[in-house]
Amino acid sequence: MARPVSAARTGGTAFTHGPSACHALAFTFDLCPVHEGSGFDAPLVKFLIDHRVHATFFASGPWIAAHDVQMHELLAHPFFEIGTHGQAHAHLPELSAEAQLAEIRGPVATLAKRYAVRSTLFRPPYGEYNDDSVREADAAGQTIVMWSIVSGDPDPKLSAKSIEADVISRAKNGSVIIFHANGRGWHDDEVVPVVYQALVEAKHFAADTVSELRGCAGPAEIKR
Numbered sequence: 747m748a749r750p751v752s753a754a755r756t757g758g759t760a761f762t763h764g765p766s767a768c769h770a771l772a773f774t775f776d777l778c779p780v781h782e783g784s785g786f787d788a789p790l791v792k793f794l795i796d797h798r799v800h801a802t803f804f805a806s807g808p809w810i811a812a813h814d815v816q817m818h819e820l821l822a823h824p825f826f827e828i829g830t831h832g833q834a835h836a837h838l839p840e841l842s843a844e845a846q847l848a849e850i851r852g853p854v855a856t857l858a859k860r861y862a863v864r865s866t867l868f869r870p871p872y873g874e875y876n877d878d879s880v881r882e883a884d885a886a887g888q889t890i891v892m893w894s895i896v897s898g899d900p901d902p903k904l905s906a907k908s909i910e911a912d913v914i915s916r917a918k919n920g921s922v923i924i925f926h927a928n929g930r931g932w933h934d935d936e937v938v939p940v941v942y943q944a945l946v947e948a949k950h951f952a953a954d955t956v957s958e959l960r961g962c963a964g965p966a967e968i969k970r
């Protein structure tokens with residue numbers, strides 16, 4: 747689980763948001779390891795598929811190992827982008843540089859070998875990284891992707907209504923929003939449709955993948 751309150755380490759460069767000239771935002775979904783339950787928010791993903799929402803998923807090593815069917819389901823949709831989220835979902839700053847490189851590279855290698863996917867986006871587990879992480883991610887050909895809006899979805903004390911209101915009020919051009927698609931974003935199958943309606947349908951933000959948002963010079967076209 748990402749800790750919504752953990753501040754991003756700012757030891758180096760990471761992508762946290764897109765250009766302000768770009769009327770677009772990125773829905774991003776972490777796939778952290780889950781020890782109970784399906785580990786997959788099927789209603790949420792169905793909503794994204796039905797609405798062809800461009801979205802980026804960050805898959806951890808244990809999640810990939812346990813979700814071959816769901817990996818194929820995500821990869822079947824060209825508007826979904828797959829990044830990685832650590833081989834063991836480890837706290838990077840607690841590791842040596844060498845161990846960090848292995849943690850970063852693990853699921854990248856799995857995606858390449860098992861699914862013929864070349865992934866270049868890495869979201870550090872818990873949002874924690876340091877200068878070594880930046881160097882090792884670079885050595886592994888990975889861009890560190892953080893976020894600019896925390897949905898707070900792993901917190902079971904937050905109601906769907908409060909998450910929706912908070913995300914909608916904070917969204918602006920270039921926002922990167924972090925949710926979970928592993929079934930531990932407690933209200934995401936309720937929250938994401940409401941946020942999508944308010945921002946994409948009503949306010950005409952484009953829903954971009956992270957790569958699209960990075961490349962967006964604005965003004966954004968509307969993608970449906």
Ligand SMILES: [Zn+2]
Pocket residue numbers: 747748776777778779831835871872
């Ligand atoms: Zn995580």
